[in-house]
Amino acid sequence: NVLNSGKVPAPAKIIQDTVVGPSLxxxxxxxxxxxxxxxxxxxxxxxxxxxxxxxxxxxxxxxxxxxxxxxxxxxxxxxxxxxxxxxxxxxxxxxxxxxxxxxxxxxxxxxxxxxxxxxxxxxxxxxxxxxxxxxxxxxxxxxxxxxxxxxxxxxxxxxxxxxxxxxxxxxxxxxxxxxxxxxxxxxxxxxxxxxxxxxxNNTHVDFLSKRKISYTIVVVLMVLSFLSLAVRGLNLGAEFTGGRAYVVRFDKAVSAEAVRQNLDEAFSAITDADASSVSFEVKQYGNENQMRIVTQYRYDDTSDEATAEVEQIL
Missing domain, CATH: 1.20.1640.10 (Multidrug efflux transporter AcrB transmembrane domain)
Known part of the structure; x- marks a missing residue:
């Protein structure tokens, strides 16, 4: 009867309270x-x-x-x-x-x-x-x-x-x-x-006489675009693919922009990955010396080696 009534006592307790700063x-x-x-x-x-x-x-x-x-x-x-x-x-x-x-x-x-x-x-x-x-x-x-x-x-x-x-x-x-x-x-x-x-006012371009050239250029560009999409695919960010989330605490207050620039340099130093394809998000998390970092780098690799590499970059 208690289950059917839907009133099973289940009190909620707040175990952590933080203030999240502006995401950008x-x-x-x-x-x-x-x-x-x-x-x-x-x-x-x-x-x-x-x-x-x-x-x-x-x-x-x-x-x-x-x-x-x-x-x-x-x-x-x-x-x-x-x-x-x-x-x-x-x-x-x-x-x-x-x-x-x-x-x-x-x-x-x-x-x-x-x-x-x-x-x-x-x-x-x-x-x-x-x-x-x-x-x-x-x-x-x-x-x-x-x-x-x-x-x-x-x-x-x-x-x-x-x-x-x-x-x-x-x-x-x-x-x-x-x-x-x-x-x-x-x-x-x-x-x-x-x-x-x-x-x-007196500019006249005979577009119809050049339609064959225009059609050819448009078709070539469309084919190249579809081939590029099929071969390389879209570069999806962490908000679409998921990623690894870290809460990092510094010894003193830092700005999210400074952390973002340092992450850019850190990922650019990776020789076996295209840094331009690595997306990450940095925002203040609680105190001014605490940041929440989300990155998609090797997010689908759950091995200890991948985790250690990401932590080393951070």
Missing amino acids: GQESINAGMLSFVIAFILVLLYMGLFYKTAGWMSDIALLFNVFLLMGVLVSFGAVLTLPGIAGIVLTMGMAVDANVIIYERIKEELRGGKGLSLAIKDGFSKAYSAIIDGNLTTIITGIVLFIFGNGPVQGFATTLIIGIVTSFFCAIFITRLLIEWIVAKWGNISFSHKWSENFL
Whole structure:
């Protein structure tokens, strides 16, 4: 009766309590944020220098996009991870794709002899289909990653999906609002500089006449790729293959990055193994002088000799 009731007394006792530090260290977090800032600044400069006043309006819309994206992430309680930062950086580049399509379409309408207001109206309306198609396919990819992925993959997918939605909103509504406000206030707006007005406008490449060459190159590359995959296979990390886990205590506080660099050098010194194929993970484990190291090197070899070699490397 006791077994059937499912209430067998089985108290749980905590036998160890440790604090795990960031898995990639503060250095990697700083590098991720630095990449975001650099990408953001480069996108701002490109749009402003290439599309003049309209480009600076898209930069303002991009600022709105960043705040809107962060606000949505906070409201959803999403956890920000390094892959999430990568998703935000990717979103920054994709955010201006819609503006580029719209601006190029408006320039075509202007070259066709239409007035500014009509060219802006037709440019936006005729660019909708291409923008929606591009964003929809990316959202579908993000949804698939979110459903079938876990952990960091879901973090990337979350920021990607939200970023695509906010980018679409800012490109279609915020940018248009700013452009129409400029036109209403000053009666004119520039969509290019003199040097960029006809950039690649008269470039014509006869792709169809070169299709046989293109087909040949593509087929050869595909065959080589499949052969490489079949012969060498994928270089899977420890998170896919499993590995050996060690908790190492040092005499004094050390950084995970310093340990990681030393492990790189140690594995590079191995003559009978390709160090580039050895993956390992280092993170702070409890105190600042304690690290948890996971490596896939000879993880499937349970012999004492393999264990001794790995411990010697460490």
